[in-house]
Amino acid sequence: MCIVTPLNPVSKACIVSNLTTDLLRPHWTDGRNPINSYPNSPFGTRFLLSTAPKSLDQSFPKDVRGVAGFSWSGLCLPHQLASTGVTNAAKFALCLPSSSSALGVTFVGEGPFYFKTNPNVDLRSYLSYTPMIQKSSKSLGYYIKINRILIKGTPVNSVPKGGSVKMSTIVTYTTLKSDIYKALVASFSNATAGIPQVTAVKPFGLCFKDGALGSGSVPKIDLEMKSGKIWNVSVENSIKRVGYGVACLAFVDGGSKVTDPIVIGTFQMENNFLYFDLVNQKLGFSSSLLSRGTSCSSFNFKLVAN
Structure with missing residues (x-):
């Protein structure tokens, strides 16, 4: 036993x-x-x-x-599938929907991957890659490293170059260590100086009058990876509309005593195609699929015969 x-x-x-x-x-x-x-x-x-x-x-x-576990553990689902003879099972893709009423999809294996909105485009063609690391031999989580966070092309202060970033499907909104969060809010606030701010709604620290926040007025947020590739954080992944005419910057303050200074949450992953390659230890990321005219709920779930 x-x-x-x-x-x-x-x-x-x-x-x-x-x-x-x-x-x-x-x-x-x-x-x-x-x-x-x-x-x-x-x-x-x-x-x-x-x-x-x-x-x-x-x-x-x-x-x-x-x-179902999708960690580095030998008992995780991909590794167990690999032991049954599934080719390239130590590679999997995750695509989270933006609505609880829509279906996302997880694939185990190398691909190809097609969505019905772009039926002739393999989603792997959208991917940029960056190294993926294990923070320690006992760590089961997935980490990447970033060089900078940029808002409207300007680097955010207090972000350590080459700092490790955890990917989490448990945390809802990207959570930052206090000094990084304060620097991000200050930079975003400066870039939106002409947009009326309103009282912040928890757990957020910076909120705006929704009607004044058009998509063209939201500053661009980019994550520059260790590989030099850019993960573009779209408006849909950076702004949370909380209702009552209020929209908030969808990042939260994790406090000054945190294990991981930057944790990317599920809101920032929504409608982003993420490809975890455990064999070559790299992460493939698409940035928002919405800019490609598709979404994570666009896989054709209709069963076909063998």
């Missing part, structure tokens, strides 16, 4: 459980549609997993039944 501790990544609650196995039926894809079942495994493929009581997943959204 092997004892494990399944974790709820949202609430951080965990419980002692047993490692067991069960049959799962992941959908195969030709890059355009899901196919009924994994080839040669009509009844499913055996995976290692752990069970947990319903109390552990109470904070999950409706219809969510569990957690």
Whole structure:
């Protein structure tokens, strides 16, 4: 018997459980549609997993039944798929939608990847790459390094060159160490001097009158990667409209005592195609797909026969 501790990544609650196995039926894809079942495994493929009581997943959204790990761990889903013979399973793509009513998509494997709005364009052609690192031998998270954050082409002070940046699907909004956050807010505020500010709405620290914040007046935010490539943060990923005529800069202050000075959250990932290559330890990023006339909810989920 092997004892494990399944974790709820949202609430951080965990419980002692047993490692067991069960049959799962992941959908195969030709890059355009899901196919009924994994080839040669009509009844499913055996995976290692752990069970947990319903109390552990109470904070999950409706219809969510569990957690699939996509870390560096040898027990993560991509690595387990690799052990079943899936080619290039140590590579996966993540594409998060901007609405809870829309479907995003995760692919395990090398590709190709096509969305129905641009049916003849492999999404890999949109990608720029930067090295991906493990912060330590015990760290299971994904990190990249950036040289600078730029607002309207001007570097933000207090951003350490070559500083590590964590990618997180648990944090909603990109979270910055206090000195970096204050410098970002000051720079963004200067670049929007002609736009009326309003009382900030938590958890944000800088908010504007929404009606005065046209897309053309929002300063451009860029992340310059260690590779020199630029991740363009679109207006849709930098401004959160909170209602009542208020729109806020969608970055938050994480405090002065943080483990990671910069954590990129899911809001900044929405409608960005991200390709995690664990073999070559690099991250591919598209910047916003909206500028390409497509989105993360544009995969064709209609099942086709094998």
